[in-house]
Amino acid sequence: MEILSLLGQGFVVALSPLNIALLLMGCFVGTLLGALPGLGPVNGVAVLIPLTFAFGFNPTSSMILLSAVYFGCMYGGRISSILLNIPGDEPAIMTTLDGYPMAVQGQAANALAISGVASFIGATTAVIGLSLFAPILARAAIHFGPADYFALYILAFATIGGIAGVDPRKTLLSALIGLLLATVGLDPISGVPRYTFDSFHLYDGIEPIVALVGLFAISEILMLLEKSLKNRPKAIPVSSWLPQWGTIWRTRWAMLRGSGVGFVAGVLPGAGASLGSFMSYVAEKQTSNKKGTFGKGDPRGVAAPEAGNNAASGGALIPMLSLGVPGSGTTAVLLAMLISLNVQPGPLLFERQPDLVWGLVASLYMANITLLFLNLPMIGIFTRLMMTPTWALMPIVAAVTFVGVYGISNSVFDLKMMVFFGLVGYLLRKMDVSLVPLVLGLLLGGDMERNLRRAMSISDGDWSILIASPISVGLYIVTVAFLMLSVWLAVRDHRQAKSAPLTEE
């Protein structure tokens, strides 16, 4: 088994003292960031990226740290969903639907344990899937030409629109802003400056890391400053942390189904964990809601979306590593970091840097076990830390972002840029515009344009090259099928009365 020996080498990398330390730290910080209302995985990872640059970690260690944070956020997000009825992050929205009612009924310990175990099952499924499928996809990706990559980007943008509950017009607006921002800088083919306003700082385009840290971290500071002036939420008191194992066992099929659905949603480029938890919940409700208990504290309604969002977040790493096309907002941030570290994800990454790929995969297996431990026996610590007042937290975040971003390039221009994007992010979030499509637009827009223009250069301007290969035709078919599915879901949800208000954080 080639994969097993590669994975063995991966464990050698992952078990180095530095990487173990980073893994443990990442798991802890990730769970905490996930549990804190507001600071989700994208924000968490965006805040920590400048730090990894400042410490000068190599790409493998940086990826191990940030992926552990990413996975930890997915585990931790459910804690505040269940105890506060405030999702810790976007994908944890679905967990509030049944998790909070369970807590109200005195079942908090059960809800937390079920979601912890479900997270473990989902994430482990995803990592196994990552070990098996990513190398295969990477090998197939050699045959992807520019026209095929263009089709892949189209699919990515189509799946962003599939996140239900969000106004599709706002999603489209956000994606378009991102695409527009991606055109800033020297034209990649002819070298003509575009939208640079005669500033050389803009010649290389908008540095994605700077924009991301601004959009997510700075806007988060502004949002939380505003919130902290209002009343702080009260957590439901938990009398005992001991769950009933029988209840957990009864949700086993919901966990497995959720893992499967979530994984597929994660592998699709674009949408990621939010879509994963949404689809898992909907699918579980469809199969199991015989007595109408969903939404009133059904344990399966906690198990399915938690397994789903964790499976999706792992699945999203597959297209990111093997094709260089991120499967979710957070993997988009990770992609931006890898590129800044001169690592180009894509089919050749598996041949050129097996240590990075397999070290990461191995550390994710270890992260899941660590996180299970952190999230079952040690859950009490996080529920207390979750109540950390924002006045103590935000100054740290602010200091880390400013020092970190300045540390990357020593450029005051970058700091101004970051603050500018912080304000943009704040305004858009006040208008309930999700920032994930914007980030994907900014990050994928350049490559999408380049691949389109490469295809055009190859064909000497003949548009039919875009549908000339079976790969691109297949991708367009998946795109259309996906769009039709989301329209169908939206229409059906609309008919099924206004149950379960889906607000997006």
Added chain:
Amino acid sequence: MILRTLTTAKLAAAMATAVTVTAAPVSANECIAPSNPGGGWDFTCRTIGRILTDLDLVDGNVQVTNMPGGVGAVTFAMVASERPDDAELIVATSTVGITQIAQGRYPAPLGSMRYLAMLGADVGVIAVDDDSPIQSLEELNAAMMEDPTALVTAGSSGAGGWDHIRLLMVADEAGVDDLSAVRWVQFDGGTDAVTQMMGGQIDVVSTDLGEIAGFVESGDIRVLAALSDDPIPAFPEIPTAASQGIDVTGYNWRGLYTGGDVSEEEYASWVERLETLYNSDAWQTAATESGLVPIWRGGDEFEAFVREQADVMEQISRDIGVIE
């Protein structure tokens, strides 16, 4: 209000740290890499800075600063306007930077700086897939002569970038008339271009050998010509273009410049120190390990070389319509 004050205080503290970093001592030698960490210019500064210190050619350390922006234009503008006479400052540059200047994409002309030396180079190569019917540079040129649009060519630079221009220099020398008709596709690196060639999307790749050496060793691609004066030591079987009757070299050299108002003695002293560095085992090893061929051109000879290269680039850029 307390909340806000606290945050502001922290921000101020963070900003203060930032400001202190900027105010690093100006008296030390400094090498600016006009790019982010990683990559060619950064390598030039860090390696040369380290060896200059190790060989006691400078007092103390050489501080390396990354100043990315505009493919080197931000740094070029800063040196021209603020530090033209700072003899303790050296800046990394390469063929890529000269291409930008030749096409008028820097805010100041070529002559506003003094070019010290090149210390090594990546050699340009022209390659086809191992299954390609084209067996030699002569056959490639014949195919382009017959129909310039017949082959899809690619490399890691945009239209008018160095990979594109050196391919056209070959075509020009062979007598291809309509250079602007040659189809050119830009990829984000020589590796990407070669992968696409192996996937059958494109026919010819022109790029630095260093980046694609792995594919040459594995036999996945056939190198038709090396654009160097002499055969490359690591690949002696690859014929040079000159040996096939096409007198074109296409080095992507790595070198340094300093401000235009630096005195003659200070300029000469830098050239001398860099030549000592070039002849050291430390540099020869470091350069070879990173895939460069050590090549020396320094002082006036180098300045003349840079001017001539810029002229050729400008001419070809004009021919293919990249500049007017």
